[in-house]
Amino acid sequence: MRSPIFVAIDTPDLERAKAVAARVRNHVGGLKLGLEFFCANGRQGIREMADLGLPIFLDLKLHDIPNTVGKAVQALRPLEPAVLTVHAAGGRAMLEDAKAAAPTGTKVVAVTVLTSLDRGDLQAAGVPSEPHEQVERLTALARDAGLDGVVCSGNEVAAARKLWPEGFFVVPGVRPADAHAGDQKRVITPRAALDAGASILVIGRPITQAKDPDVAARAIEATL
Numbered sequence: 001m002r003s004p005i006f007v008a009i010d011t012p013d014l015e016r017a018k019a020v021a022a023r024v025r026n027h028v029g030g031l032k033l034g035l036e037f038f039c040a041n042g043r044q045g046i047r048e049m050a051d052l053g054l055p056i057f058l059d060l061k062l063h064d065i066p067n068t069v070g071k072a073v074q075a076l077r078p079l080e081p082a083v084l085t086v087h088a089a090g091g092r093a094m095l096e097d098a099k100a101a102a103p104t105g106t107k108v109v110a111v112t113v114l115t116s117l118d119r120g121d122l123q124a125a126g127v128p129s130e131p132h133e134q135v136e137r138l139t140a141l142a143r144d145a146g147l148d149g150v151v152c153s154g155n156e157v158a159a160a161r162k163l164w165p166e167g168f169f170v171v172p173g174v175r176p177a178d179a180h181a182g183d184q185k186r187v188i189t190p191r192a193a194l195d196a197g198a199s200i201l202v203i204g205r206p207i208t209q210a211k212d213p214d215v216a217a218r219a220i221e222a223t224l
Ligand SMILES: O=c1ccn([C@@H]2O[C@H](COP(=O)(O)O)[C@@H](O)[C@H]2O)c(=O)[nH]1
Pocket: 008, 010, 034, 059, 111, 113, 114, 115, 116, 151, 152, 172, 173, 174, 184, 202, 203, 204, 205, 206
């Protein structure tokens, strides 16, 4: 069975991205490429990474008016990513237009509450809810808009899956027991995230910043 780990390759440097991906390719299930990589390397960069033969998770977290997001997803269609992200806070019409514009084989998933945010951050942004309440609210919205799943932290994934048993659940903010959380505020270990109902795990720095990314990926895989 393919590994549930998607390694987040967060670098603007195409050659470094390829080198890290080549090192870890036998111990991960896919490559997650985000804004940092896309802004520097565009669609051609994504194609070159796809040539490595692993599924591509395009984490652009699109968030705009429905027409703009729909057109952006249309422009991404030729890349046929395995997974594509949008922000649930963009609203139902935006989510519906994103899904309608995506290739049939692409899972369109909605980011609920970023794993770098806690209750205080939500309050400061005018959302008077606990993260888990907001995740549940936005999970129901994504489900009702016809998306494939959501992105949430491992602390909320069990509750989100209860609302949407057949949904696809992406969990970032994943840290092995001894790893540094950095800017992530809602973190969980890889094993606990899977036990709670994650479909896939997004893991970046604990692998990519390790002295040997391949050894780090293997060590995480061994805990699953
Ligand atoms: O809520 C979210 C949504 C996306 N991410 C992305 O996942 C990786 C995490 O990287 P680490 O180095 O393992 O912290 C990164 O690319 C984020 O953009 C997230 O962290 N939280």
